[in-house]
Amino acid sequence: MIERSKWFGRVAWAISLIVAAGLNGVATYAQNTSADATGQQLADVSKNAWDMASGGKLDDVWQQIKQLSEAAPASNPALVSLSKDIDLHEAHEQTRAQRTLAEYQKKVAKLHEQVDQKKLREALISAVQAYSLVDDPKTLMDDPKVQELIKLAEAEAAEHQKNSEWLKALSLYRGLELLFENSAKYTDQIKRVGAHVAMLRLYAPEVLFELYKKEAAENHEDAPEPWNFDEDRWEKKLKGITLSMLTEGLALGAHRHVEQDTSYEDLIIGGIDQLKVMFDTKGLEKTFPTLADAGKVSAFVDYLDTLRISLARREGPMGRAEASNILDRLVQRNVATVDLPQAVVVHELGDGAMNRLDEFSVYIWPYQVERFERTTKGKFSGVGIQITLVDRQLTVVTPLEDTPAFKARIKAGDQIVTIDGKSTVGMDLESAVDKITGPEDTQVTLGVKSPGDEKAREVTLTRSSIHIVTVKGWQRTPSGGWDYYIDPALKIGYVRMTQFGPDTADELDAAVQQMVGDKGLNGLIFDLRFDPGGRLDAAVAVANRFLTKGVIVSTTQQLLTGQPWSASADPLHTYADFPVIILVNKGSASAAEIVSGCLKDHKRALIVGQRSYGKGSVQNLFRLGDDQAYLKLTTQYYRLPNGEIIHRRPGADKWGIEPDVNVKMTDEQVADVLEARLVLDVLHDGDDKNFDPNAIINKPKPKEGEAVEEKPQDKLPPIKTADEILTRGLDPQLETAVLLLKTRLLGEPRS
Numbered sequence: 001m002i003e004r005s006k007w008f009g010r011v012a013w014a015i016s017l018i019v020a021a022g023l024n025g026v027a028t029y030a031q032n033t034s035a036d037a038t039g040q041q042l043a044d045v046s047k048n049a050w051d052m053a054s055g056g057k058l059d060d061v062w063q064q065i066k067q068l069s070e071a072a073p074a075s076n077p078a079l080v081s082l083s084k085d086i087d088l089h090e091a092h093e094q095t096r097a098q099r100t101l102a103e104y105q106k107k108v109a110k111l112h113e114q115v116d117q118k119k120l121r122e123a124l125i126s127a128v129q130a131y132s133l134v135d136d137p138k139t140l141m142d143d144p145k146v147q148e149l150i151k152l153a154e155a156e157a158a159e160h161q162k163n164s165e166w167l168k169a170l171s172l173y174r175g176l177e178l179l180f181e182n183s184a185k186y187t188d189q190i191k192r193v194g195a196h197v198a199m200l201r202l203y204a205p206e207v208l209f210e211l212y213k214k215e216a217a218e219n220h221e222d223a224p225e226p227w228n229f230d231e232d233r234w235e236k237k238l239k240g241i242t243l244s245m246l247t248e249g250l251a252l253g254a255h256r257h258v259e260q261d262t263s264y265e266d267l268i269i270g271g272i273d274q275l276k277v278m279f280d281t282k283g284l285e286k287t288f289p290t291l292a293d294a295g296k297v298s299a300f301v302d303y304l305d306t307l308r309i310s311l312a313r314r315e316g317p318m319g320r321a322e323a324s325n326i327l328d329r330l331v332q333r334n335v336a337t338v339d340l341p342q343a344v345v346v347h348e349l350g351d352g353a354m355n356r357l358d359e360f361s362v363y364i365w366p367y368q369v370e371r372f373e374r375t376t377k378g379k380f381s382g383v384g385i386q387i388t389l390v391d392r393q394l395t396v397v398t399p400l401e402d403t404p405a406f407k408a409r410i411k412a413g414d415q416i417v418t419i420d421g422k423s424t425v426g427m428d429l430e431s432a433v434d435k436i437t438g439p440e441d442t443q444v445t446l447g448v449k450s451p452g453d454e455k456a457r458e459v460t461l462t463r464s465s466i467h468i469v470t471v472k473g474w475q476r477t478p479s480g481g482w483d484y485y486i487d488p489a490l491k492i493g494y495v496r497m498t499q500f501g502p503d504t505a506d507e508l509d510a511a512v513q514q515m516v517g518d519k520g521l522n523g524l525i526f527d528l529r530f531d532p533g534g535r536l537d538a539a540v541a542v543a544n545r546f547l548t549k550g551v552i553v554s555t556t557q558q559l560l561t562g563q564p565w566s567a568s569a570d571p572l573h574t575y576a577d578f579p580v581i582i583l584v585n586k587g588s589a590s591a592a593e594i595v596s597g598c599l600k601d602h603k604r605a606l607i608v609g610q611r612s613y614g615k616g617s618v619q620n621l622f623r624l625g626d627d628q629a630y631l632k633l634t635t636q637y638y639r640l641p642n643g644e645i646i647h648r649r650p651g652a653d654k655w656g657i658e659p660d661v662n663v664k665m666t667d668e669q670v671a672d673v674l675e676a677r678l679v680l681d682v683l684h685d686g687d688d689k690n691f692d693p694n695a696i697i698n699k700p701k702p703k704e705g706e707a708v709e710e711k712p713q714d715k716l717p718p719i720k721t722a723d724e725i726l727t728r729g730l731d732p733q734l735e736t737a738v739l740l741l742k743t744r745l746l747g748e749p750r751s
Helices: 035-054 058-071 077-116 120-133 137-141 144-162 166-179 187-203 205-218 243-256 264-280 294-313 320-336 342-355 366-376 429-436 504-517 536-544 591-601 667-680 723-727 732-746
Strands: 362-364 379-382 385-390 393-399 415-419 443-449 457-462 464-467 485-487 492-497 523-527 551-555 566-568 580-584 606-609 617-624 629-639
Touching: 035 058, 035 606, 035 732, 058 077, 058 732, 077 120, 077 144, 077 732, 120 137, 120 144, 120 166, 120 667, 137 144, 144 166, 144 187, 166 187, 166 205, 187 205, 187 264, 187 342, 243 264, 243 320, 243 342, 243 617, 243 629, 264 294, 264 320, 264 342, 294 320, 320 342, 342 362, 362 366, 366 429, 366 629, 385 429, 415 429, 429 443, 485 732, 492 504, 492 732, 504 536, 523 732, 536 551, 536 591, 551 591, 580 591, 580 732, 591 606, 606 732, 667 723, 723 732
Parallel strands: 492 523, 523 580, 580 606
Antiparallel strands: 362 629, 379 464, 385 393, 393 415, 415 443, 443 457, 485 492, 551 566, 551 629, 617 629
16 A cells, blocks of 8 residues: 555665776766777776766766767667666756755745644654655754754653553654654654554554544544454454463573573563553553452552562573463462453563564464464465555455456456455455455455446455465566566566565566566666565575575574574576666565675675665574464574674664665655556456556545645656656666666677
8 A cells, every 4th residue: 555645654764885996087088989999988887887886976977978979979879878868867867856855845844834833743744754855864953943843742742641642642753753763762652652552452442443533533634434343352362372372482582582681581571561551551441340440450560560670680590480480470460450361461471571572573373373374475365356445445456367356357446345245444454354365265255346336246256375476577568477678679677576485586587587588688677675575595595596606694693503504505596697786775674685785795786776674683483382373583683795784783873785876765756656566567457448546546635625735747647657667757766777787788798
């Protein structure tokens, strides 16, 4: 789902420049214009262009190409064509710079006005949007009005938190966190306030829904759709949770976590802190009446506080038996006081304990197992549709090829109004997916309403095994497959990887073989932006396609064995040595960072874009409670071939993959590209020529009385071909990659 102009979508990335030797100026290329001399000069530019770009001399590369084109316009049509592409790129850059500056000035002016009016929530939105637009964020942060905004927002957020106005506090803290994104300045506040909201969502959704309604009314926004409370009861979710799952998980966390200073005491303290949040969350007493009894609550909280103090003061290691006894006594004291269901106590203790470790170490409770396995296996049993919410209505983004939904002629833009006769009004995406998927060869009936139809039609589908395709190309072919050429004449391929699954390497092989068997393949743009990662074995296999030898990735020492692990390349599956450019951004994480970092270290690929996410930790999966639940625990960190750790550890100022060539994109540009790709990825069957792209794009409606702000790009007709991404200048990172690859190919022998 694409939600444009949302202030929490801002990304802020850093620059890393690798200094490399460039050519001796550009003036020499106008002095000798013989064919041989020009050819040699062109070869020099082609050979050194990537090093120059990595060294911050990208503009010099473009200038040299243009001078060579002017000196010998007839001798090399490819050179002339590239020079024209550079002219178009520079025109795009100028237009983007003008729009960005105008938008920045507009946001700052709006920010000043909102601060004066004490509209702090709106002012934070404007501030975050402005932050995304400015090259030097310090310029914005030093603005006296921004400083005033920060002080006012901090004070108001604290007041909301004190008054149990969780949604208001969370909104402000999230806005503040985005302005200080790399400092994690408000992370603790967000965790504390977020825990209250999460507890209401799980245990008292009716109370939370009323808070959302109140918040929407105060902000002059449409009220949320009613939630289907009966389908989302905590009793159903927490069924099967046992105390043994908690104790098994704590033992693993205390002995196997990557940070060796972890102890049972730390984990139990984290659980106590989480459990205590329940007693400060107004509204939970509607679900658990004993929480309204101040005497019982006080008795239990006093016990928890005393226990916490004793654990914090403890000297010497605690063993599993003692930790288990402490938990047993805690559960018994609960029964004697507030008498919460044991599954509730265990759930909160477990989640709180893992919060003490890191954001990727979590309990996967029984109710979460099926969904977790569906996302990790690379296939699932369902009907084959990608869905989103558009104007809060469950909507088909695209059917998947050769699936029950595609064969039933369900199309992009169709609304799913019922599932097995039950309305989807107020249903979230996760619940909808859970209901549509199910065991193979079982049936599900969808109420499908196509655009223009007055009534929905019922479509009964038989679920089948659905393969998740992770490798996509430049644009769809008429038959529904993929065309991987971004430049057919120069035989430049484009591959976009959405995640790393069990079949990803095979899918990449098929794409490369398709191009090699068609026109040939002279160079490849490998787009790993927004790829959250996935399986380690898939990352190793993909990296191995581009290397014949050397380390791909290794890990830090494992606590119990004391042994690191490493994977090395072999020549068995390696592709030909064509030039490769990899695109990365903040959405590139984990396996995507392993591949891009590995190929960067081996100088096998040039990295273009912005710094990646910084998720370079190893999670092992441990079965709990007779295989009814899992613990996903961080046990090691990944190391790149050069020995660097990818992971963003607490307090670190270096993490992720720094691009060789840093090309910034604003939030608005990112939204435009994602929108375009969403539309272009739709699978058509030849009978939906009147498809409206707006049917699958969720654009927030303006508030009542608010003018619609139309941007220049909004006046253009909807995008119809992938080439328009380049000709319209929607994607500066991709534009830069294409031009650099074309420059490299000028000096390369080609088939």
